[in-house]
Amino acid sequence: MTRSAVAAAVEAVLFVAEKPVSRAELARTIGAGAKAVGEALGELEEWYRGTGLRLQHEGDDWQIVTAPEMAPHVATYLGADRLRLSSAALETLAVVAYRQPVTRAEVESIRGVNCDQTIYTLMSRRLIAELGRREAPGSPFEYGTTWEFLECFGLASLDALPTVLSPEGVRSEDERVPSP
Amino acid sequence: MTRSAVAAAVEAVLFVAEKPVSRAELARTIGAGAKAVGEALGELEEWYRGTGLRLQHEGDDWQIVTAPEMAPHVATYLGADRLRLSSAALETLAVVAYRQPVTRAEVESIRGVNCDQTIYTLMSRRLIAELGRREAPGSPFEYGTTWEFLECFGLASLDALPTVLSPEGVRSEDERVPSP
Amino acid sequence: MPVGPRPPDVSIVGFEGPLDLLLELVEEKKLDIFTMRLGDLADEYLARVRRMAVLPADEVSAFLYIASRLVLLKARSLLPSLTPAANDEELDTEEELRLRLIEYATTKGRAEALGDRMRAGERAFHREGGTVELPPKGGDPDALAAAWLKVMALTRRTQEDVEVPGERYSVEQRTAEIEALMAERPKVTFATLLGDRPTLGYAIVTFIALLDLYRRLAIDITQDELFGEIRIERKVQRMEGLTE
Numbered sequence: 369m370t371r372s373a374v375a376a377a378v379e380a381v382l383f384v385a386e387k388p389v390s391r392a393e394l395a396r397t398i399g400a401g402a403k404a405v406g407e408a409l410g411e412l413e414e415w416y417r418g419t420g421l422r423l424q425h426e427g428d429d430w431q432i433v434t435a436p437e438m439a440p441h442v443a444t445y446l447g448a449d450r451l452r453l454s455s456a457a458l459e460t461l462a463v464v465a466y467r468q469p470v471t472r473a474e475v476e477s478i479r480g481v482n483c484d485q486t487i488y489t490l491m492s493r494r495l496i497a498e499l500g501r502r503e504a505p506g507s508p509f510e511y512g513t514t515w516e517f518l519e520c521f522g523l524a525s526l527d528a529l530p531t532v533l534s535p536e537g538v539r540s541e542d543e544r545v546p547s548p
Numbered sequence: 549m550t551r552s553a554v555a556a557a558v559e560a561v562l563f564v565a566e567k568p569v570s571r572a573e574l575a576r577t578i579g580a581g582a583k584a585v586g587e588a589l590g591e592l593e594e595w596y597r598g599t600g601l602r603l604q605h606e607g608d609d610w611q612i613v614t615a616p617e618m619a620p621h622v623a624t625y626l627g628a629d630r631l632r633l634s635s636a637a638l639e640t641l642a643v644v645a646y647r648q649p650v651t652r653a654e655v656e657s658i659r660g661v662n663c664d665q666t667i668y669t670l671m672s673r674r675l676i677a678e679l680g681r682r683e684a685p686g687s688p689f690e691y692g693t694t695w696e697f698l699e700c701f702g703l704a705s706l707d708a709l710p711t712v713l714s715p716e717g718v719r720s721e722d723e724r725v726p727s728p
Numbered sequence: 729m730p731v732g733p734r735p736p737d738v739s740i741v742g743f744e745g746p747l748d749l750l751l752e753l754v755e756e757k758k759l760d761i762f763t764m765r766l767g768d769l770a771d772e773y774l775a776r777v778r779r780m781a782v783l784p785a786d787e788v789s790a791f792l793y794i795a796s797r798l799v800l801l802k803a804r805s806l807l808p809s810l811t812p813a814a815n816d817e818e819l820d821t822e823e824e825l826r827l828r829l830i831e832y833a834t835t836k837g838r839a840e841a842l843g844d845r846m847r848a849g850e851r852a853f854h855r856e857g858g859t860v861e862l863p864p865k866g867g868d869p870d871a872l873a874a875a876w877l878k879v880m881a882l883t884r885r886t887q888e889d890v891e892v893p894g895e896r897y898s899v900e901q902r903t904a905e906i907e908a909l910m911a912e913r914p915k916v917t918f919a920t921l922l923g924d925r926p927t928l929g930y931a932i933v934t935f936i937a938l939l940d941l942y943r944r945l946a947i948d949i950t951q952d953e954l955f956g957e958i959r960i961e962r963k964v965q966r967m968e969g970l971t972e
C-alpha cells in the first residue's frame with residue numbers, strides 16, 4: 369500500500385514549495401525522468417481522493433492544495449473571507465475562463481456591454497491577469513484566468529470548469545462564437 | 549480505503565497551518581470532539597507511512613512535515629539559489645518594503661485583498677517584523693523589513709531598493725496611497 | 729440634475745445589458761431561441777427600453793442599437809423585398825444576432841455555474857509555508873520591484889474606477905475659469921456655466937466656486953424666484969483688484 373518512491377519524493381517537494389512547480393523542475397530536483405514524474409503525479413492524484421488534500425495544476429505547473437470540500441474548516445482556521453462577486457463580474461469571468469485568451473473587445477462583444485469595471489475588479493482580485501498583447505491591430509491585451517482563480521473556485525485545473533449546456537442542450541463547447 | 553471525514557478535515561487544517569496546532573484547537577476549528585480528533589490524528593499517522601509526509605507532534609501540538617527520508621530532495625529544491633515565495637507573499641513583501649512602516653490594514657487597502665496569511669509567512673521567514681504599535685485608534689502593529697530581508701535580497705540598505713516608476717512615470721516615493 | 733457616475737458593477741434595472749434584456753423576453757414568452765423570429769420582439773423590446781429613461785446616454789445607446797436591429801428585422805419580415813445591402817449581410821442578418829444571443833445565453837449559464845461554486849464556498853487553499861526554518865536567500869530585488877509596480881498599477885486603476893471618471897475639476901481651477909469668463913462677459917447664468925451635459929461633480933464644483941467668488945465679493949448672485957434662473961453679475965472694481 370506504499371506509494372512509489374518517486375511519488376513520495378514529488379509529494380515532499382510539492383509540500384514545501386510555496387508556489388506551483390513545473391514537471392520539469394520536479395524531475396530535475398528529484399533526479400527522475402519526466403515520464404516517471406508524470407506517473408507519480410497521477411498516482412498522487414489517485415491517492416488524494418477522499419482525503420483533505422488534492423493536486424491542482426495549470427498547464428504543467430503543479431501544487432498541492434486543500435480539498436474544496438474542506439473549505440469551511442480551513443476558512444474557519446485561517447479566518448478567510450468569502451469571495452463575493454456581482455453577477456456582472458461573474459459574467460465577465462465566465463467569458464474569460466471559457467474563452468481564454470480573450471481580449472476586452474471580445475468580452476464586450478459577447479456580453480454586449482462595456483466591461484472596463486468588471487475587468488478591473490477581477491484583476492484587482494487576482495482572478496484574471498493580462499497574459500500579453502495579441503498580434504493584431506492595436507495590439508490589445510489578452511486576458512486569462514490565474515492560479516488564484518482555480519483555487520477560489522475549487523477547480524483542480526481548467527479542464528474541471530463546469531460544463532454548461534447551451535439552450536438547445538448542445539454542449540456549449542461545440543458552439544462557435546461569431547468573431548467580434 | 550478513504551479516510552474518515554474528521555481525518556480529512558484535520559489534514560486540510562494542518563496542511564495550511566504554519567505552526568503546530570493543538571488538539572483542542574483542531575477540535576474547535578472543525579467542530580469535532582477531542583476524542584474524534586485524537587483518533588483522526590492516529591489515522592493520519594498511519595496513512596502517511598511510506599509517503600512523502602509525516603505527522604509530527606510535540607506534546608499535544610501537531611504539525612505535518614516532510615518525511616525525513618525525503619530530506620535530500622527537499623534540500624535540493626529549497627537549496628536552489630532562489631527565494632521561493634508565492635506571488636501573493638511577494639506582493640505583500642513589496643508593499644511592506646516600499647511603504648514601511650505600514651499597518652496590516654494599510655497593506656490590505658493597497659493590495660485590495662486579505663493579507664493575514666502572507667504577513668504570517670513573511671514574519672515566520674523573518675523577512676518582515678513588527679516594529680511597534682502605531683499611535684492611532686486600535687493601536688495597530690506597524691510592520692517593516694528586517695536585517696534578514698536586506699541580506700536575502702542582497703541590499704546594502706533600504707536606499708538600495710530598486711526605484712520603481714509608477715505607470716505615469718512618477719517616482720513611487722511621491723505616490724500617496726489613501727489611508728484605509 | 730444631470731446623472732452622476734454610475735456605481736460600479738450594478739446591473740441596470742435587473743438586466744446586465746441589451747442582450748440580457750432580449751434573452752429575458754425570449755424566456756418570458758417561452759419562445760424557442762433557435763426558431764423564433766427575433767423581429768417579433770421589436771415592439772416589446774422598445775417598450776422596455778422606453779421605461780429605462782434613467783440610464784446614462786451611452787448605455788441607452790447600446791439598448792437602442794439592439795432595438796433598431798430588431799425593428800429592421802421586423803420590417804424585413806413585413807416587406808420581404810427589403811433585402812439588406814450586400815456588404816451589410818454579414819453584420820445585419822437575423823442569424824448573426826441569434827448566434828450572439830445563444831452565445832450570451834451560454835455565457836450566462838456559465839456565470840451561474842461559477843456563481844454556484846462561489847456561493848458554495850468550496851475553494852482550495854495552498855500552503856504559504858512556515859514549517860521550513862531555512863534562512864531564506866537569493867531574493868531578487870527586481871522581482872520585488874515588479875511586484876510593487878503591479879500592486880500600484882492595480883490600486884490606481886481600482887481607485888480611478890471608483891472615483892468620478894473623466895474630468896476632475898478642482899474648485900480653484902473652476903474659480904479661475906469663471907473669473908476669466910466673467911472678465912469678458914459681465915453677466916452669465918448658472919446654466920451657461922454648467923454647459924450642456926454637466927456631471928454631478930462638475931455642477932457641485934462650479935457651485936462651490938461661485939459661492940467662493942461671492943464670499944470674496946467678486947460677484948453678485950440673484951435669483952428671482954424659487955428654481956428660477958440663477959444670474960451671476962460681475963462686481964467691476966473688485967474683479968480688477970483680484971486679477972492683479
